[in-house]
Amino acid sequence: MKSVLALLQFCTSLPLGRPVEFEHFARRSYLYPLAGYVIGGIAAGIVYWIASPTVAATVALAAVLILSGCNHFDGLLDFGDGLMAHGSREKRVAAMTDRTTGAGAVAAGIIVTLLAYSGLQSVANLPAAILVAEVCAKVAMSYLTTLGVPFREGIHSYLHGYAKPWFLIPATVLALPLFLLPLPRLGIALALAGTGIIAALMLALSRRLFGGVNGDVVGATNEIVRAGTILLLALM
Template sequence: MRSVLALFQFCTSLPLGRPVEFEHFARRSYLYPLAGYLIGGIAAIVTFWIASPPVGAAVAIAAVLLLSGCNHFDGLLDFGDGLMAHGRREKRIAAMTDRTTGAGAVAAGILVTLLAFSGLQAVANIPLTILTAEVCAKTAMSWLTTLGRPFREGMHSYLHSFAKPWFLVPAFLLTLPLFLLPLPRLALVLALAATAAITAFMLVLSRRVFGGVNGDIVGASNEIVRAGVILLLALA
């Protein structure tokens, strides 16, 4: 339970009492999807009573961002700056890790948010979609934590140092309760497949552009996978 509490304190802005030692979660980063159930579940409850699709979509996106303290969204902005920077790898890393916000950050934030917002308006059930997308997003974070070779010291390198290859399996198993939801089974299978595909893409892109993975890239994957799964469920 201390591992779960440490996870929730790390991934959410909820007031959860005295801080638990972070190492409890670091040793069990395969628990990431549980944070998806918590954040996505609260967002689903908040939007359940909203009949207007545009309003429901906006509230759902706002809920997951606020509940996560915008930490992963900040990673998306930094990733956008690094990706759009010109020059050698060192210059891209510097652009991603500095404190300024450039055009790449703004573009990444707007594009990913617009895609998620437009997709949510088109789905049949916003609450179930935001829950599914959030669990998939946290699963991607777990997989990247396990597979992503760090290119610098930081939060990601600390979590990665405890991760084991077998962490991929329990992280995936924690997504299986999604199949209890009243959603088409094929759509859920495709959502998990998209999660794996986007994770693999982020790994390859990050190694090529930055030489590895850091916390910003893991956070960016959360936002990108959420938007990607929402769009997929809208099309399905």
């Protein structure tokens, strides 16, 4: 339970009392999907009562961002700056890790948010879709934490130091209850497959551009996988 509490204190803005030692979660980062169930479940419970797809999509995205403290969204913005920077690997890393917000950050935030927003308006079951998307996003975070070789010291390098290759198995297993939701099983299977594909692409891209992974890349992956999952479910 300490591991779960440390996870939720790290991934959410929920008031959960006295901070638990972060190492409890670091040793079990395969638990990431549980945070997806909590964040996505709360968001789904809120939008279940909203009839308008437009309003529900807005509220759903607002809920997941607020519940996560916008930490992963911040990673997306930083990743966007690094992605759009010109020049050497060192310049890209500097652009991603500095405190300023550039055009790349704005573009990344707008594009990913618009894709998720438009997709949510088209899905057959919006509450179930936001839950699936949030769990898949956290599965991807677990994958990158396990497989992403860090290029600098930080939270990601700390978590990666405790991660083991077998963490991929329980992280995936924790997503299997999604098949109980009132959505086509093929859609959920494709969502999980898409999660793995996006995670692999982010690993390859970050190795090429930055020489490895940091917390910004992991956070950006969370946001991109959420949007990608929503779009896939909308197209189904």
